[in-house]
Amino acid sequence: MQKVWRPDVPGTCINLVQFYYGLQIPNIITDVWIVISPIRELMRMELTRKIKTGATAMFLLGSVTVAFDIVRLVVLLDLGHKGPDVTYHLTDAAIWTTIEPTVAIVAICIPSVRNLTRSRGPQRANGRHGYGSSSIQLSSDFSK
Structure with a gap:
């Protein structure tokens, strides 16, 4: 472990390129599987073409x-070839390690934005919606 942080220490360390392949390739495979598997099931369902297209796009x-x-993966592999002091060149890899899950979270949340921008239904002149319990009139006179 000391060799990772201090390259001048005698000894050997793990092969970083192989380590990054082992780290990132399963990540890519699982992400591809997560994207493709719902689409395959969606195509089997009896839905209109419009709904299937929208859900597939999502x-x-x-x-x-x-x-x-x-x-x-490319940045990590480049990091393995930059020299023995990996910690000196770690900035780009750290940035992409932060960006990747952030983009995943944003991509997952984009469909829910539709609910925020969708109209809430017809509104009347008094500002109430044209559906729901707005037809119930409460009397302010409790003696009735």
């Missing part, structure tokens, strides 16, 4: 995460 937002996974 699931394909996850492919943006796969693209960032690949960029992160």
Whole structure:
């Protein structure tokens, strides 16, 4: 462990390139699986073409995460080739390690934004919605 932080210490350390392959390739495979598996099941369902297209597009937002996974793998592999002092060159890899899950979270949350922008239904002139319990009139006179 000391060799990782102090390259001048005699001895050997793990092969970082192989370590990064072992770290990131399973991550890419699972992300691709997470994107593709719901689409396969969605195509089996009896839905209109419009609904299937919209749902497929929503699931394909996850492919943006796969693209960032690949960029992160390239940066990590480049880090393994920069020299013995990995901690000196760690900044780019650390940035992409932070960006990748952030993009995944944003991609997952984008469909819920639709609910925020959707109209809440017809409104009347008094500001009340044209549906629901607005037809119930409460009397202010409790003696009745």
